[in-house]
Amino acid sequence: xxxxxxxxxxxxxxxxxxxxxxxxxxxxxxxxxxxxxxxxxxxxxxxxxxxxxxxxxxxxxxxxxxxxxxxxxxxxxxxxxxxxxxxxxxxxxxxxxxxxxxxxxxxxxxxxxxxxxxxxxxxxxxxxxxxxxxxxxxxxxxxxxxxxxxxxxxxxxxxxxxxxxxxxxxxxxxxxxxxxxxxxxxxxxxxxxxxxxxxxxxxxxxxxxxxxxxxxxxxxxxxxxxxxxxxxxxxxxxxxxxxxxxxxxxxxxxxxxxxxxxxxxxxxxxxxxxxxxxxxxxxxxxxxx
Amino acid sequence: xxxxxxxxxxxxxxxxxxxxxxxxxxxxxxxxxxxxxxxxxxxxxxxxxxxxxxxxxxxxxxxxxxxxxxxxxxxxxxxxxxxxxxxxxx
Numbered sequence: 001x002x003x004x005x006x007x008x009x010x011x012x013x014x015x016x017x018x019x020x021x022x023x024x025x026x027x028x029x030x031x032x033x034x035x036x037x038x039x040x041x042x043x044x045x046x047x048x049x050x051x052x053x054x055x056x057x058x059x060x061x062x063x064x065x066x067x068x069x070x071x072x073x074x075x076x077x078x079x080x081x082x083x084x085x086x087x088x089x090x091x092x093x094x095x096x097x098x099x100x101x102x103x104x105x106x107x108x109x110x111x112x113x114x115x116x117x118x119x120x121x122x123x124x125x126x127x128x129x130x131x132x133x134x135x136x137x138x139x140x141x142x143x144x145x146x147x148x149x150x151x152x153x154x155x156x157x158x159x160x161x162x163x164x165x166x167x168x169x170x171x172x173x174x175x176x177x178x179x180x181x182x183x184x185x186x187x188x189x190x191x192x193x194x195x196x197x198x199x200x201x202x203x204x205x206x207x208x209x210x211x212x213x214x215x216x217x218x219x220x221x222x223x224x225x226x227x228x229x230x231x232x233x234x235x236x237x238x239x240x241x242x243x244x245x246x247x248x249x250x251x252x253x254x255x256x257x258x259x260x261x262x263x264x265x266x267x268x269x270x271x272x273x274x275x276x277x278x279x280x281x282x283x284x285x286x287x288x289x
Numbered sequence: 290x291x292x293x294x295x296x297x298x299x300x301x302x303x304x305x306x307x308x309x310x311x312x313x314x315x316x317x318x319x320x321x322x323x324x325x326x327x328x329x330x331x332x333x334x335x336x337x338x339x340x341x342x343x344x345x346x347x348x349x350x351x352x353x354x355x356x357x358x359x360x361x362x363x364x365x366x367x368x369x370x371x372x373x374x375x376x377x378x379x
Contacts, residue, residue, distance in 0.1 A: 026293070029303060033294045045294045050354060050361060057355035268347050275344065279331055286332070 028267075035260030052261035062262060064237070065245040066269075072241060073220040076159045080216055081209065083160070084167025089197070091172055102172075105165040117229025120158040124230070144231060148238035151231045155239055158226055163216060170212045174205035207284055214277040221270060242266055306343070313339055327379040338379055342372045 035052060037045040056062045087105075092098045111119075124144050126132040135142040144154040178200065186196045224243035227233065233240035233248070240248070246266065250259035313336055324332040333341070346368040353364035 029299075030293045032302070033296060033299050036296060036299060037294060039294075043292065043294070045296075047296060053351065053354055054358060057351065058358075265351065268344070268351070272344055272348070275340070283331055 031260045031263050033260075034256045035264055036257075038257045041254075048257055052258045053265075056258060056261055056265070061245065062265070065240055065242050068238075068240065069221060069242045072156070072223070073217055075156055076163070076220050077213060077216055079156070079160050080164045080167050081213060084164050084212065085171050085205070085209075087164065087168040088171035088175055089201070091168070093176070102169070105168055108162050108165055111162070113225035114229055116158065116162050117226040120154060120161075120226075121230045124154050146235055148235055151235060151239050155227045155230060158230065159220065159223070162226070163219070167209075167212045167216065170208045171205055174208035175201060178204045207281070210277065210281045210284060214274065214281065217277070218270065218274060221273075309339060309343075329379055333379055335376075338375050341379060342368075342375045345371055345375065 038048045124132045144150045231239045233244045
């Protein structure tokens with residue numbers, strides 16, 4: 001079929017362009033402007049050059065928050081991806097129970113972030129929470145408001161509870177799309193369960209798993225509400241991740257300049273990692289298709 | 290536009306980026322190209338290489354500021370070398 005090129009169709013993209021300009025580009029430009037200036041309020045600004053970038057790069061504050069953030073993302077990815085795959089492999093493939101499982105798995109995904117935070121905040125309390133009370137009754141010294149390790153465990157378990165189903169559902173969709181012929185061929189060759197997983201299921205799931213890793217990385221790297229509600233970044237600074245630190249700087253101390261510089265560096269890291277993931281994903285598709 | 294707190298350097302910065310985008314759009318229309326595979330073993334077009342250049346330059350500037358902390362304009366020379374390398378080999 002002969003297609004006639006019609007570049008006027010680009011005008012149909014204009015509404016999206018305007019929307020993105022208002023919701024992302026213009027605010028981001030303002031952040032860049034803030035990052036090189038100092039203000040004492042009243043919308044009066046003074047040129048500061050690269051001072052804020054210099055200060056932040058030299059201070060421990062941002063590096064520590066970045067370290068905690070990377071550790072958090074690495075931990076939850078290391079738990080959620082294998083666990084999600086495991087759950088997906090064990091879910092029923094058809095029938096009533098498949099639907100029941102799907103609905104059950106989708107439930108945590110439907111709960112708003114701050115509600116998840118509140119649930120776990122109460123769940124973990126030693127005086128009235130089921131988890132905290134049971135643990136202390138069993139003789140385990142658990143207190144997420146005072147012990148950094150407990151706070152970390154609580155925040156990590158909360159994220160695993162909230163988001164593993166997303167990985168599981170994506171992996172399940174990937175599994176469902178594998179034609180039965182592959183399994184038949186594997187059975188004829190007397191392939192072991194592990195070989196079936198390693199050479200059929202895992203390669204066929206690679207695409208959706210990349211999407212799952214990308215989504216979970218982005219979300220966990222930007223996480224704010226849940227740890228803020230549960231621990232408020234404490235005890236001390238133990239669970240102060242990048243977003244929490246950034247909001248403290250911008251809204252708490254109202255240091256717009258440093259917060260602007262912080263945001264830009266945060267943004268650059270996310271942009272770089274997302275680009276890397278996206279590129280890998282696109283190239284995986286090309287190799288398959 | 291007062292609330293956006295514009296300064297001349299930031300306006301110039303965004304102006305340069307806008308100019309680059311417009312230039313590359315015109316280039317893409319006037320001289321269509323096929324993507325090629327470079328040292329990163331991924332398909333890239335001119336636009337992709339521009340993105341890699343800009344993103345990398347941001348990190349080069351930050352690294353210069355964090356490690357050396359002086360003579361920031363010289364970082365731009367390094368960025369130019371980086372840009373040339375990206376457009377030649379990536």
